[in-house]
Amino acid sequence: MRTHFCGLVDEALIGQTVTLCGWADVARDLGGLCFIDLRDHEGIVQIVAEPDAATAGNAEVIAAAAAVGYEDCLRITGVVRARHAVNDKIRTGKVEVVATKIELLNKAEPLPFHAHENPGEDIRLKYRYLDLRTPAMQRKMRTRTRLVSALRHYLDARGFQDIETPILTKATPEGARDFLVPARMHPGEFYALPQSPQLFKQILMMAGFDRYYQIARCFRDEALRADRQLEFTQLDMEFAWVAERDVQDLTEDMIRHVFREVMDVELAAQFPRMTYAEAMRRYGSDKPDLRIALEFVDVAELVKGCEFKVFTDAADDADGRVVALRIPGGASLSRKQIDEYAAHAAKYGAKGVAYVKLDEAGAINSPIAKFFSEDAFKALLEAIGLQNGDIAFFGAGKYKTVSDFMGALRLKAGKDFNLVADGWAPLWVTDFPMFEWDEEEGRYVALHHPFTAPAVDSIEDLRANAKTAVSRGYDMVLNGNEIGGGSIRIHNSAMQSAVFELLGIGAEEAAGKFGFLLDALKYGAPPHGGIAFGIDRIAALMAGSESIRDVIAFPKTTTAQCLMTDAPSPIPDAQLAEVHVQVRPKA
Amino acid sequence: MRTHFCGLVDEALIGQTVTLCGWADVARDLGGLCFIDLRDHEGIVQIVAEPDAATAGNAEVIAAAAAVGYEDCLRITGVVRARHAVNDKIRTGKVEVVATKIELLNKAEPLPFHAHENPGEDIRLKYRYLDLRTPAMQRKMRTRTRLVSALRHYLDARGFQDIETPILTKATPEGARDFLVPARMHPGEFYALPQSPQLFKQILMMAGFDRYYQIARCFRDEALRADRQLEFTQLDMEFAWVAERDVQDLTEDMIRHVFREVMDVELAAQFPRMTYAEAMRRYGSDKPDLRIALEFVDVAELVKGCEFKVFTDAADDADGRVVALRIPGGASLSRKQIDEYAAHAAKYGAKGVAYVKLDEAGAINSPIAKFFSEDAFKALLEAIGLQNGDIAFFGAGKYKTVSDFMGALRLKAGKDFNLVADGWAPLWVTDFPMFEWDEEEGRYVALHHPFTAPAVDSIEDLRANAKTAVSRGYDMVLNGNEIGGGSIRIHNSAMQSAVFELLGIGAEEAAGKFGFLLDALKYGAPPHGGIAFGIDRIAALMAGSESIRDVIAFPKTTTAQCLMTDAPSPIPDAQLAEVHVQVRPKA
Structure with a gap:
């Protein structure tokens, strides 16, 4: 339908006929002479509709141009020529296209808002497609795409296998609240959406996959603090037969690589390293902003x-x-x-x-x-x-x-x-405490998660020093944000049971919730470890956005709604009956 | 922890000391002389534990080797030497490693089954990690990884943006049954898991993204016929400002590319093309197996x-x-x-x-x-x-x-x-009927989906000829499997409303379910179209598997269960109360 992208028309095309598709960003009718700024995902180019120099004709094209309104979807053919008033701010600023044909592909009704008017977030989210059309949002979303692509290419080249893990899985009530999905074929039973692929990726190491990654969707039904989403995306990684530095060195190099590729920024050749104790002592934070x-x-x-x-x-x-x-x-x-x-x-x-x-x-x-x-x-x-x-x-x-x-x-x-300070300040934080005492629950809770290996050799040693025990966990911090967190995992069934016990998870409960993990650890599980990076956060940092909502195509509000599709929504009772649940009467 | 992979030790390393990590595939104790087949994801190498030629010592290593059992997780250091009895079947068959150190990293308990015994699928799924460790399953899963990676690299190089769409979204009762997720913050309301990103990807075109793809998880709560899964993966694509051949030509080239990359197979330079009518007439199928x-x-x-x-x-x-x-x-x-x-x-x-x-x-x-x-x-x-x-x-x-x-x-x-016949027989099937008359429901149903454009110019034309109208849908068929299906979409709000009406979806119902789409079509939606490819099926075909379960790491059974994690499972009533539902009493 087109020969070129609007945003890429330049001086090399002068004298050529081009056909462009895009939206009318601005249209000005000066009476018998019209200008249209035609916009596509690559940028904007100026279209001119004017009387033909030789014949003084071209009335049809001028009339079509005069009728153009904001965001009309157009196909325009014309001849590229040099522009008198050069606009240095845009790539196409030295040229304009003299229209010979203007087709209206789809007329836009009057817009509910205009990007130039600094609209509120609610209306931007309701008409998300109009918001995303703006160059600023296009740029932010493209930063995310490039980040993910750069990560994948880096890992694909290094023998990591991209393996999908289930979204419909088993409820594991440790940690945040699960989203539940009633099972039609099993009345009274439920699947849960995964809070992370943690156990699956560990199982993959026991299954011989050696190096795994996944850009994985994760789900947490938590109160939506400031900048959280119900579903979020992490780069999930796991390595077999490794110690801490194997994971850290590779992923540090990976993060340097993607900053180079996406941002043209060279991060420190060696990220500073700091223990949890030092970070708390010097900065009062386990994710200090070293800027x-x-x-x-x-x-x-x-x-x-x-x-x-x-x-x-x-x-x-x-x-x-x-x-x-x-x-x-x-x-x-x-x-x-x-x-x-x-x-x-x-x-x-x-x-x-x-x-x-x-x-x-x-x-x-x-x-x-x-x-x-x-x-x-x-x-x-x-x-x-x-x-x-x-x-x-x-x-x-x-x-x-x-x-x-x-x-x-x-x-x-x-x-x-x-x-x-300007710039980027990454670091590793290591040697986290293994446990934190939860006053409210009167028991230890895991500072990372219950599958993190302690930095001790024996179960006896761990039991004797639970309060001060240090884990083999580590975080990557960037400009005061924890962008990655991981650990070497427990690969021994007895040690895993001992940790469950210290966390107040009895043998029976552990067997019910994590039996398959305890089983799997008995059949020759290799030493393994991994890490997960928050893609939404890294993309937002790269895009210079305060909110991760800017780098998620269809985010939910802080009240967990999609204003565009109007989700969640009521469901007819007959449909609920099919999956054997009903709405609970108000207490 | 290791210097080389087991499966890659070869003659170039003769005389060198290597450290390997892996599992004991087989271990034979011939009395003072032991052989271990050590296996990792790259393959198997033979380890020998024998008395030292000079000192007749090495008792500790021989004792360690003698104690090795099936699937023990080991780290072994030794010297590579040429092997007397060459095994031509494996890459490492000309060498063996004379052990100087054997570390038992994790002892395996007696196995619930052994791969050599041709175990049933249920036990393989329960101990999936043991099943996946077998070379056959490793090869199949790696085929899938390579397929997905080849697809991504192809599309990344051509300006397609990988954009994620929501998993928690709105119920749209057209088509298959939705999975429902009760919303904690909105009592009595539910999210639904997407049957496909169809509407989101169309919205992305209206949002100016031009070329989109996603390796997307989709969910259908259908009876699990033969080889279906509750969740499946599709390569989802959408293009703005295109007609049929733009989509078909690019994706045909893409499929040729991935068969070349992954299978070293050159598919036909031009896939045969056939209308739905011709396919039914000659083969009685809309996905004819041309082999x-x-x-x-x-x-x-x-x-x-x-x-x-x-x-x-x-x-x-x-x-x-x-x-x-x-x-x-x-x-x-x-x-x-x-x-x-x-x-x-x-x-x-x-x-x-x-x-x-x-x-x-x-x-x-x-x-x-x-x-x-x-x-x-x-x-x-x-x-x-x-x-x-x-x-x-x-x-x-x-x-x-x-x-x-x-x-x-x-x-x-x-x-x-x-x-x-041997080999690969791809083709395009085109010109599908727009509607099918559903005797049971007494109304038209969409043969593709309700967003497929009809191959007519006017609403009047469509209304007058609904029975015989042809759509702008197309399928890619390979060896009798529909591996891809797509269409040019309706990009005009009035036409979309007319199609809804013909499908018996009234204006009010349409506004409730698809209001955001009808809205979005009014603000300058560009002509657009796309396609989706079934990744599980293509991977299974490439891997030579009858079942897609062979190329899914953690599949569910035909009764919708995960035998490894034991999902779905009952949930305490208190947890259900948090999301405002309860299990329905039996009728």
Whole structure:
């Protein structure tokens, strides 16, 4: 139907006749002379409908052009010529196409919104096809396509097999909530949608596939926090006969490769490596944003002698922490702004934050100075490295809580004071704790998942040191986002049973939920490990989007709806009867 | 953990020390001298544990080897040497590895079955990981991986964008039964799993993506006939601004490409093309297996004068058909075998089949000869081309029914008489009827789907000629399997509404189910079309498997169960309450 793409018409075509298909981005009728900006997925080219130079004819084409409206679907034939008013902003800006034929393929009704008008997200989602037609969204979606394609080509070239795992599978209530699917052929029974292909990919290693990957859809029926989706996509990978560095080295190289291919960016030749303990100590986060140069200073030893009970209690607590965060130039913060920082910290569990300001003249402003001797306070400020014009915030309390809220303050300060460097800051975080004590449930929960191998050799060792045991898990972090997470897995049936037991999953429950895994581990399971990368998040980062919704063609809202198709929706009772369920009466 | 793959150790490595990981395929202890066949995904290599030539030592290694059992997971270091008894069947057959270290990575318990014992499918599916470890299954699964990879590389190089569409979407009760997913955040409402991404891919064309593909999971809750799965995989494609041949020419070239890449097979440079009418007339099938040279002969005109009412009724019926199928060499069929043919035809709607045998001496044996004059019967046999030693079957009745059952006989005869040629016989079938009259429902149903464009220009034309209207649909057929099906779509809202109406879908119902499509068609939808290929079927054909279960890592049984994970399964009522459903009491 066409000879060229609109966005690729250039000077090399001058004098040639081309046929183009696309949408009318803008159409201007200057009375007997019309301009149309014709747009396809490659870009925009200017079409001119004007009287023929020789005959003064061409009335039919001019009339057709004059009738064109926004988003009409057109096929236009014409001759390419050089343009008087060059537009340097677009590739086609040096040419225009003088129309000899204009066909209206499909008339567009008046649009529900126009992209130029900065419409709200709801209307953009309802008319998603109009939103996706915009060059900005086309570019973002294409970034995702290129990312996925680059990943696949990298892995295909290295002997990884792309293997599909089931979407209709068994409910495994560990972790997030499952989506359930009633089974028509088995009254009263249900399939579940997979939260990840975790167990299937481990089974694939036991099945001899050696190197596996899948761009896999995963499902979690969780409260939709800020930027989550019911279904999301991960690059799921697993390797047989490997240790941590085998997985890390290959995937680090892979991520460098895709940034080079898609973004023309060269990431660090070696990603920094940091233990979980170090990340928490320096940045108060297990996914530190290393673009922000701010670091914590632990000051428990320096505050032990002061008279501020909040500090001394925390300093004397084996599980406590007293930490300072210096913000260069932060002395400009007003009392009100400091309160905002305190409020932000409170969201992450702070009961309060102390601070000290050193104004440009070196005068101290701090509600806690009075609790210190002059020398002790001076020593404290020296340890923090406070300069004239700076502020430092203090947090004191339980180690984890202090780290969390001071980590949140670090991010806020980084943003507020333009301390976020340009570029890309990847790193590996390793040596995570094996377990976390869940106060609410009164039991250990797995920090990664229950199939992660502990970094100990014996079951006895693990049982004796469960609280402090470190796992063989690892995360890849980029600009403060966990973009990948994985581990070496347990490949021994007895060790897997012991971990289930420590997590409060009894032998009977384990057999019911994970019996096939425990079985499979008995028939010569090889050592294996893997990782999964969040495709939506990486694509959003590459596209420069705050929200993953920009890189998902048909996303759902935070209330779990598709505004375009109107899903979910009520279903006739007769149809529910076929699958042996009914809607529950309201309690 | 290893330096080489087992299956790739060859003469180039003689004298070198290698470390291998794998499973013990076979282990033989000859008393102080042990052999282990060590297997990984690349193949098998022979390991020898023997006394050291110089020291007569090596007791530890020999003891470790002697303890090895089937499927133990091992790491073995040793020196490659030439082998005395060369095994030409395997790549590693000229070498063996003399072990200097044997590590037992994971002991295998006694196996539930052994691959050499030809186990039943149920036990293979329960212990799928053991089944998949066998070289035969590894080869089949790798064929699928290579197929998918070759398809992707072909399309990525041609500007197709791989775009994901939702799995949690809206129920659309046209066609097969939907899988339903209760929505936790919307009590009483449900998502449905997509039967295909059909509407989403059309929307993507309206959204300006121009060329789309996806290796997409699709879901149909149908009775599991012979070789169906609840979830299956299709290569889903859509093109904007195209006509039929654009889609067909590119995908034909693509299929040629993947057969070249994966199978080293060169398919026909131009696939034969055949209308639906011609395919039914010559082969009684819309997916004829062209490897079988047998063709129908229509004989209505030649039987009009006979006294066999079954023939004359059909011959006089405008919607009737009398057809003969000659089977060379078929005179050898016994009375009992002929009855089996009749029974086979009956499954496809035959009330009976007539036949005529011509024995090697030229004697006629036919229950219907008596209804004909000698001359008329001779003329009939001549028209059929019956030779000595042949049989011909006759079918008479309604056109469609006769075509169906005689088509089934053609396939059976092809198989029984070894008339299926080797190799690959692809073709395009085109010009399908737009509608089929459904006697049961008393309305038209779409032969492809309701979004297929009719091959007419106006709505009036379509309404006036609905019964005979031809669609712009097309199928790619390979060796008697429909491996791909597609069409040019309706891109005009009024035409789409008219087709819905002809299918008995009223304006209100259409707005409820397909409102977003009807809307989208109003805002400048471009002409578009596409196709979908059945990946499971193509992979099975390439792998030489009768069943698609051989090329799906974790398939379900014909009773819709996963025997490995034991899905589906009962769910606690409290969990059902969270999603606002309950199991329905038995009626």
